[in-house]
Amino acid sequence: MDAPPAAPTFPALQLGSLQVWPPTVLAPMAGITTPPFRHICRRMQCGLVATELTNAEGLARRSAKTLHFLETWPDERPLAAHIYGHDPDVMARAAAVAAELGRFDLIDINAGCPVPKIMRRGEGAGLMKTPERLKQIVQAVRAAVPLPVTVKTRIGFHYEHLVIDELAQAIEEGGAHGLFLHGRTVDRRHAGFADWATIARIKQARKIPVIGNGGILTAEDALRRMAEAGVDGVMIGRAAIGTPWLFGEIAARFEGRPWTPPPAAEKIALLMEMLEGQVRLTEMEHKFRRRIHYAPEISSVMQFRTHLAHLLRGRVHQRDLMRQCMSVKTLADVRAALEAIIT
Numbered sequence: 001m002d003a004p005p006a007a008p009t010f011p012a013l014q015l016g017s018l019q020v021w022p023p024t025v026l027a028p029m030a031g032i033t034t035p036p037f038r039h040i041c042r043r044m045q046c047g048l049v050a051t052e053l054t055n056a057e058g059l060a061r062r063s064a065k066t067l068h069f070l071e072t073w074p075d076e077r078p079l080a081a082h083i084y085g086h087d088p089d090v091m092a093r094a095a096a097v098a099a100e101l102g103r104f105d106l107i108d109i110n111a112g113c114p115v116p117k118i119m120r121r122g123e124g125a126g127l128m129k130t131p132e133r134l135k136q137i138v139q140a141v142r143a144a145v146p147l148p149v150t151v152k153t154r155i156g157f158h159y160e161h162l163v164i165d166e167l168a169q170a171i172e173e174g175g176a177h178g179l180f181l182h183g184r185t186v187d188r189r190h191a192g193f194a195d196w197a198t199i200a201r202i203k204q205a206r207k208i209p210v211i212g213n214g215g216i217l218t219a220e221d222a223l224r225r226m227a228e229a230g231v232d233g234v235m236i237g238r239a240a241i242g243t244p245w246l247f248g249e250i251a252a253r254f255e256g257r258p259w260t261p262p263p264a265a266e267k268i269a270l271l272m273e274m275l276e277g278q279v280r281l282t283e284m285e286h287k288f289r290r291r292i293h294y295a296p297e298i299s300s301v302m303q304f305r306t307h308l309a310h311l312l313r314g315r316v317h318q319r320d321l322m323r324q325c326m327s328v329k330t331l332a333d334v335r336a337a338l339e340a341i342i343t
């Protein structure tokens, strides 16, 4: 057997009092980073996971629907509550509700969501236009909770209009314990080129820990970005969809251990466990939903199609398999599709 590669000497990621090892973070993804998925990513040795985007107003009011976004599964921690809003007072109250639940290790403030409805209210990426307000939000949230506080944002609105220098300064002055920095601009949403040179520049310019995000697809990418950009950690989104064991490979590479991918049967069992967890979560959710369009199984399976689509990356020529995957309706359909893809 080949000797394992030399262990790189990256320190643990330190976010205030929270130490994260390995320094890998699952990016918050609406509709994807639900408790069963986060639980599997943690089991695969992802260092830190984050909830779906949660509305601060609903949380401050303790609305059952909003609190459902902060549902958690056993063994997920360390876990960040990822919240959005524009009013420092409401954000502070929302963070206090999340902290009181006793299930979170970190409050993460969203300042990068490009959805127009959210931006128009000055929330999400709308906060990138108002660094002073973002600073007030960080200060208010810090004063309201005993947990570390971070911000997730982007480098700018478009490549000719980067705002991250001023923004990072405001975030640091507000007292945030870390900055999750997506190297894409608002107009690019989640696709295209991620500007790691700018991420590296911000890391150099500021004292606050910077966790780089954007376009990491492989363990090799994760190591290279850590080494070249000098960031304190890496955040991974889409590459983990359908393939959460990527975190296991990255952890092994960070620790200089050899890594062998889980056998096909184990991968399928992991993904089925995740899907079955999603069905249970949806059953809980349906208890307080007024209108229910689909039974928990079918709605969870439809949501799972995203994972199947990601597993099919690079296999678009396999039309029958694509059709099979995009028409799954039951757990048995999903198992059959997974058995066809993962061999």
Ligand SMILES: Cc1cc2nc3c(=O)[nH]c(=O)nc-3n(C[C@H](O)[C@H](O)[C@H](O)COP(=O)(O)O)c2cc1C
Residues within 6 Å of the ligand: 027, 028, 029, 030, 031, 032, 052, 053, 110, 112, 113, 152, 182, 190, 213, 214, 215, 216, 235, 236, 237, 238, 239
């Ligand atoms: C389906 C989807 C949903 C997302 N939802 C959120 C979100 O709620 N909050 C957020 O800060 N970013 C969100 N993002 C952005 C990711 O957190 C991440 O910044 C982005 O996907 C870039 O990382 P990647 O290139 O590794 O995927 C989302 C991305 C995707 C693909």
